[in-house]
Each structure stands twice: as structure tokens, then as C-alpha cells.
Amino acid sequence: MKKLSRNQRVIAITKMLTDNPNKIINLNTFTEKFNAAKSSISEDLVIVREILKELNMGNIETISGAAGGVKYICNISDEEKRLFIDELCQLLKDKERVIPGNFIYMTDIMYNPQIVYKAGIILASAFSNMDIDYVVTVETKGIPLAYEVARMLGVQLVIVRHDTKVTEGTTVSINYISGSSRRIQTMSLSKKAMKKGSKCIFIDDFMKAGGTALGIVDLLKEFESELLGIAVLIDNVGTPKKMVNKYLSLIELSGIDENGSVKISPSKFIK
Amino acid sequence: MKKLSRNQRVIAITKMLTDNPNKIINLNTFTEKFNAAKSSISEDLVIVREILKELNMGNIETISGAAGGVKYICNISDEEKRLFIDELCQLLKDKERVIPGNFIYMTDIMYNPQIVYKAGIILASAFSNMDIDYVVTVETKGIPLAYEVARMLGVQLVIVRHDTKVTEGTTVSINYISGSSRRIQTMSLSKKAMKKGSKCIFIDDFMKAGGTALGIVDLLKEFESELLGIAVLIDNVGTPKKMVNKYLSLIELSGIDENGSVKISPSKFIK
Numbered sequence: 001m002k003k004l005s006r007n008q009r010v011i012a013i014t015k016m017l018t019d020n021p022n023k024i025i026n027l028n029t030f031t032e033k034f035n036a037a038k039s040s041i042s043e044d045l046v047i048v049r050e051i052l053k054e055l056n057m058g059n060i061e062t063i064s065g066a067a068g069g070v071k072y073i074c075n076i077s078d079e080e081k082r083l084f085i086d087e088l089c090q091l092l093k094d095k096e097r098v099i100p101g102n103f104i105y106m107t108d109i110m111y112n113p114q115i116v117y118k119a120g121i122i123l124a125s126a127f128s129n130m131d132i133d134y135v136v137t138v139e140t141k142g143i144p145l146a147y148e149v150a151r152m153l154g155v156q157l158v159i160v161r162h163d164t165k166v167t168e169g170t171t172v173s174i175n176y177i178s179g180s181s182r183r184i185q186t187m188s189l190s191k192k193a194m195k196k197g198s199k200c201i202f203i204d205d206f207m208k209a210g211g212t213a214l215g216i217v218d219l220l221k222e223f224e225s226e227l228l229g230i231a232v233l234i235d236n237v238g239t240p241k242k243m244v245n246k247y248l249s250l251i252e253l254s255g256i257d258e259n260g261s262v263k264i265s266p267s268k269f270i271k
Numbered sequence: 272m273k274k275l276s277r278n279q280r281v282i283a284i285t286k287m288l289t290d291n292p293n294k295i296i297n298l299n300t301f302t303e304k305f306n307a308a309k310s311s312i313s314e315d316l317v318i319v320r321e322i323l324k325e326l327n328m329g330n331i332e333t334i335s336g337a338a339g340g341v342k343y344i345c346n347i348s349d350e351e352k353r354l355f356i357d358e359l360c361q362l363l364k365d366k367e368r369v370i371p372g373n374f375i376y377m378t379d380i381m382y383n384p385q386i387v388y389k390a391g392i393i394l395a396s397a398f399s400n401m402d403i404d405y406v407v408t409v410e411t412k413g414i415p416l417a418y419e420v421a422r423m424l425g426v427q428l429v430i431v432r433h434d435t436k437v438t439e440g441t442t443v444s445i446n447y448i449s450g451s452s453r454r455i456q457t458m459s460l461s462k463k464a465m466k467k468g469s470k471c472i473f474i475d476d477f478m479k480a481g482g483t484a485l486g487i488v489d490l491l492k493e494f495e496s497e498l499l500g501i502a503v504l505i506d507n508v509g510t511p512k513k514m515v516n517k518y519l520s521l522i523e524l525s526g527i528d529e530n531g532s533v534k535i536s537p538s539k540f541i542k
Contacts, residue, residue: 014282
């Protein structure tokens with residue numbers, strides 16, 4: 001391959017690093033791909049690291065040792081975070097979203113890739129200092145968000161199902177109490193889905209009483225694994241008594257007022 | 272903000288464009304953010320476009336007019352595509368994957384963000400010249416892949432469910448015949464999920480006889496919408512009689528031989 005200029009190299013390096021969040025790329029990958037000296041690549045990386053950091057677009061970390069290299073850790077500025085959550089609250093306030101039973105239709109938001117991508121970066125950056133093995137979710141609405149968090153953290157996604165499928169092999173099923181409706185429900189996970197002794201975080205779209213999160217804690221015990229964190233996009237603070245103590249949310253829903261308006265606001269986590 | 276150097280600008284521009292696939296970014300966004308003249312930004316964009324194209328990392332398209340600007344279209348080289356699919360076939364050939372009933376366990380692959388991301392780019396680039404409104408999938412295993420394709424195409428994801436949920440509002444349900452088992456099944460979609468007269472593609476993890484894809488065609492008719500394309504990660508060519516004619520796949524599974532080995536190979540689409 002012909003020699004690339006510094007301009008060209010820093011573009012390609014940025015693309016390769018941001019395409020692979022939290023994955024170590026050895027410097028030799030760059031020197032070989034761009035036919036450049038290690039010293040040039042090191043200087044390129046300093047430029048990429050500095051400007052991404054300055055613009056709050058992420059961090060480039062250096063890992064030393066034989067298996068070392070550099071890796072990209074996602075980030076977002078507090079200002080962009082606040083703007084994004086404010087916009088999301090505006091979207092959710094729409095009276096048209098209220099559906100019979102006083103539920104709020106939010107499926108379009110949970111399946112909007114631009115929204116999920118940003119929410120995923122915000123949640124992933126909250127857990128990026130933890131050394132976790134899996135991002136766990138329960139089907140169906142939280143799957144895109146959980147996938148994006150897993151991608152940003154560079155770890156495997158695990159989806160817990162409500163039914164068992166022949167294509168999953170041997171499964172472990174537990175019963176749990178849905179906190180709000182007090183109904184008994186089942187969740188299942190394939191024995192092949194998780195190694196024993198794993199560290200996990202649980203990501204979901206919505207928290208009411210937290211019964212599902214508590215069910216996940218129980219299910220993970222069957223895999224001798226532990227839950228180190230819980231995060232949801234929307235916390236229904238209208239159900240104040242929660243079955244789990246510590247969790248993160250981006251938006252707080254407190255109910256629907258007498259005029260049919262949705263009462264929603266950024267959570268305390270969004271400064 | 273202080274003036275940035277060209278090196279710094281091209282890094283930030285690359286990050287902003289690749290973060291928002293198929294979304295038009297106005298040049299003013301860059302001139303304001305980087306406190307730079309339009310002529311400088313135009314030159315930056317030429318550099319970014321040329322090197323991404325040369326390395327098969329994607330294309331930067333220019334859209335003229337008042338709402339114009341530039342947008343990033345994902346791409347991947349034929350060589351990288353082939354290498355990736357070869358690796359995936361190796362992974363899938365593992366005898367350990369065969370589970371009772373002669374099914375192949377592939378959930379870990381469908382939920383591996385690094386694999387899904389690359390497969391998503393390959394499938395999205397096959398549809399990037401089509402002007403589609405939605406990427407449609409059926410829960411559960413194909414959701415991450417469908418999400419990634421939707422994100423790369425810059426469109427909304429639609430997830431069809433097997434049951435109806437109170438949080439979905441009014442839904443449309445249809446019955447369809449699962450092609451392989453000949454069982455009658457139900458699929459449902461919220462009326463709020465799709466505008467009438469939309470153009471869609473259907474993305475799924477696996478195709479056996481294609482009954483699900485045919486069901487999607489029927490369901491979309493209820494929304495006066497049409498299906499312009501179908502793509503799956505794995506095509507079970509061991510079930511040769513398909514209920515749909517035209518579809519794309521990345522990998523072909525022809526069965527399990529007498530030694531318990533999985534017979535799998537790249538599909539014709541992968542050159």
C-alpha cells in the first residue's frame with residue numbers, strides 16, 4: 001500500500017478505533033495497514049486522543065504489555081447529554097402518546113436507532129470503569145438499548161426470554177413476581193448463554209417496581225454470577241416503592257396529570 | 272472555541288459523520304463547531320471522503336440544496352467481508368453447537384455486538400441504494416442485527432411481536448403458517464408503529480422455509496406498505512423449498528452430517 005499522509009492516517013485510525021469500542025488494537029495493526037513507522041503511529045494517536053478528549057467525543061486508552069495497544073472508550077459531553085435528554089422529554093410529553101390504561105406509547109423511541117445510540121453511549125460511559133462480562137436484558141423493548149450498551153462496552157449481550165425455545169438447548173427458568181401487577185412470571189436463559197462467575201449489568205427500557213430487575217438477580221445466582229449495576233431509560237417514579245435499591249435512569253416519569261399531560265423530567269443523573 | 276488544525280478537524284468530522292450513518296449534516300454545523308471557513312471544511316471533507324473510499328471504509332455523499340450537506344454511507348471491502356464470513360463459518364462448524372433436535376445453537380453469535388456490527392454493515396450496504404422507511408424484524412433473535420442495519424441506513428426499526436401488549440395501544444394481528452412446522456402462528460404490530468404507504472426491508476437471523484417472511488408481507492399489506500427486500504444471516508438450504516423468491520443471506524447451512532459436523536459455507540452473495 002502506498003504511504004498515507006498524517007491527515008489520512010488519523011482519519012482511518014479514528015474510524016478503526018471508534019468502530020471497535022473497548023477493544024484493544026495493537027499498534028502493529030496500524031503500522032502494517034498504513035505502512036508507517038511505529039513512531040509516526042504513536043504521534044497520530046496523540047493527535048486523535050487529544051482532540052477526541054477536548055471535544056468530549058471519547059477517550060483513547062493505552063494498554064501496555066505484550067497484548068497491549070490502544071482502545072477507544074465512548075464518551076459524551078454533559079451539555080450534549082442534557083440537550084439530548086431534554087429533547088427526549090419533549091418527545092415523551094406529547095399527549096398523543098397516552099394510550100388506554102394510562103400507558104405511554106414509547107416503542108418508537110426504544111426502536112429509534114439515533115436515540116438508542118446516544119442513550120447507549122450515556123449509559124455505557126456510566127459503567128465504563130467497571131470490568132463487566134455481560135450486558136443482560138429481558139425481551140423485548142430494551143433489546144436495542146442493551147445491545148448498544150454492550151457494543152460500547154465491548155462485551156457480549158445476553159437476552160433473557162419469557163418462554164423457552166428448542167433452539168436454546170438446556171435452559172434455566174425461574175419464577176419472579178412482577179412488582180407492579182403482583183403476577184407470577186417466568187424468565188429463562190440458555191445454560192450456554194453465560195459462563196459461571198460472571199459480572200453483569202442489567203439494562204432495560206422502563207422500571208416500575210423493579211420486580212424484573214430482582215428476578216434477574218435471582219436468575220444470575222443460578223449461573224453463580226452477580227449483578228453489578230442496573231440502568232433503565234425511564235424510571236416510573238409514580239411507583240415510589242422499588243424492589244431494588246441502586247439503579248440509574250435517564251428520565252423520570254411521575255404520571256399523567258388531570259389534563260392528560262405526561263409529567264416527565266430528566267433524572268438526577270443528568271446534570 | 273479556539274481554532275483547530277486540519278488534523279484535528281478531519282478527526283472530529285470523521286467521528287461526527289460515522290456516528291450518524293445516512294443522516295445529512297449541514298456544512299454550517301462544522302463551520303460553527305470548529306470556527307472554520309466553509310472553504311476549509313470543504314477541503315477537509317475531500318480528504319475524509321478520499322481516504323474512507325480508498326480504504327473501503329465508507330462513502331461521504333454530498334446532498335445539494337437548502338436542506339443539503341454531507342452524509343456517511345457505510346461500506347466494507349470484499350476482502351474483509353469474505354474474511355469475516357469465513358471466520359463466522361468456522362465458529363458455526365463447532366460440533367459443540369449441535370443441540371438435541373439437530374438444532375444449531377447460534378444465540379451467542381446473534382448477540383455478539385462485534386459480529387452483529389459487521390454483519391449489519393454488510394447487509395446495510397446491500398440496501399443503501401434503496402430509499403426505505405423502515406427495517407422490520409420479528410422478535411427476538413434477529414433484533415440486534417435488524418437494529419444495526421436500521422442504524423446504518425438511518426431509519427426506524429420496527430419489531431413485530433408474537434403477542435399483544437397493553438403498552439402498544441391498538442394493534443393489528445395476522446395469522447401465518449410457519450413454513451417448516453406448518454403450525455399456525457400470530458404476529459402483531461402496533462398501529463402507531465408504521466406510517467401508511469411505507470417501504471420496508473425485513474431482516475432476520477435465520478430462514479428455514481420463509482413462512483415468517485411471507486407473514487411479514489401480509490402484515491405490511493394491512494399497513495398499506497410494501498416489502499422491498501429480505502435478508503437473513505443464515506439460510507437453511509437444507510429446506511430447499513422456500514415460500515419467498517428473492518432474498519439475501521450471508522451464510523448457507525445445509526445440515527448436519529453423519530459425524531455430527533455442521534455443514535455450513537459462505538453464501539453466493541459473498542464473493
